[in-house]
């Protein structure tokens with residue numbers, strides 16, 4: 001089969017009839033026609049469509065080592081630096097197509113799965129571990145261009161250090177049994193972005209817990225019996241691209257995943273009941289390197305777009321002459337160039353791992369993933385500070401089509417734009433930073449890859465600090 005097109009993605013998702021709940025109702029009919037999902041599904045379909053566009057085909061696909069068919073390039077296991085760079089160029093094309101606003105463009109999870117499969121051998125001969133199932137899922141995903149959501153965390157019940165869930169009825173999804181067909185899971189997991197809008201869901205134990213019953217990893221088709229996706233409220237403001245330029249195309253939805261005695265067939269289990277193997281796998285696999293590589297590439301493209309919006313605002317109301325405005329725009333430029341430099345350094349320092357896979361250097365990517373959750377909310381604030389009342393003086397598309405148009409044209413004109421263009425620009429800035437969609441984007445960039453506080457602890461713990469301590473030790477001539 002190989003790389004799919006947009007129509008194939010939509011047909012597959014419609015046919016699944018996954019159990020998705022929104023606002024008290026189970027969704028029936030074609031998910032691709034539902035107002036909460038259709039914009040994002042169309043956007044995602046347009047990414048798959050690019051794989052068949054003669055202008056991009058060579059940059060977005062590569063010949064499958066198995067079938068020879070063109071398959072998605074985010075599945076490529078890079079064995080040279082050139083291949084690593086080809087991967088990044090592929091991710092840039094998809095990110096540019098969505099201005100970096102689709103957090104879960106399919107290359108994110110494809111890269112994660114590629115990385116897990118590349119490191120699967122480290123689970124060889126470990127108790128209750130089936131590395132061959134990760135490899136076969138990877139191959140199937142690559143050949144059929146499957147899309148994935150994922151859930152890596154447990155429900156936010158009690159995050160104190162010493163909490164151990166002991167309720168009889170599981171809250172966090174746990175293994176409640178096993179039989180000749182597989183393991184049985186009951187409970188909930190958070191937080192599957194695009195849950196129900198992908199072919200499969202990847203469930204992974206990412207460490208930090210002591211309950212063996214939670215230490216499992218597997219992948220299941222989204223329509224598996226007993227699996228339920230519970231949506232938050234939709235942040236699609238409406239269908240009008242004029243009124244809601246971003247949410248009408250990019251609202252991804254986040255879901256709580258509930259397992260009601262779900263049977264995970266043995267051939268889909270990666271590991272279970274083995275905390276040591278699970279912890280080791282998460283730390284040693286190339287998951288962080290390749291997932292961060294995709295994330296930082298997307299965030300750079302998003303920052304270029306945000307800088308463009310800020311500059312458009314400045315130009316529209318002619319405030320570029322003020323030093324504090326220049327300083328604010330410089331802050332954005334510094335953020336953008338810092339992220340670019342870190343990405344370049346990660347590629348520069350890439351090395352082949354024990355499986356011959358060319359991993360980007362992790363430390364610069366870890367630094368970037370600590371920088372962005374801090375600078376993104378500041379970018380949002382800068383746009384709000386530049387836009388001021390313009391961020392709320394926002395008549396709608398219908399206002400411009402009504403008899404008050406003359407008033408709008410006169411009173412909402414701007415230094416360099418007519419009223420309609422000015423409102424379009426400010427609506428874009430509002431949807432990025434103040435609408436429910438925009439506010440969720442901020443929360444997403446803060447948290448989607450984990451708690452920024454714990455990400456910085458991880459950086460501190462993994463950073464080689466000894467040689468710097470030695471410098472100070474030598475200076476003072478202390479005993480080592």
Ligand SMILES: Cc1cc2nc3c(=O)[nH]c(=O)nc-3n(C[C@H](O)[C@H](O)[C@H](O)COP(=O)(O)OP(=O)(O)OC[C@H]3O[C@@H](n4cnc5c(N)ncnc54)[C@H](O)[C@@H]3O)c2cc1C
Pocket residue numbers: 150151152153156159190191192193194254440443444447448449450451453454
């Ligand atoms: C928009 C959005 C989309 C997401 N999409 C996905 C997805 O698709 N798949 C997925 O698996 N996850 C997803 N996530 C979840 C994300 O992985 C988590 O938000 C992140 O790991 C933090 O966990 P938490 O939200 O449970 O916060 P908590 O762990 O509950 O933290 C709450 C507060 O307590 C503090 N805290 C808690 N524990 C500690 C500790 N041990 N040490 C220090 N401080 C602590 C935190 O710093 C924070 O201030 C998404 C999150 C968001 C916001």
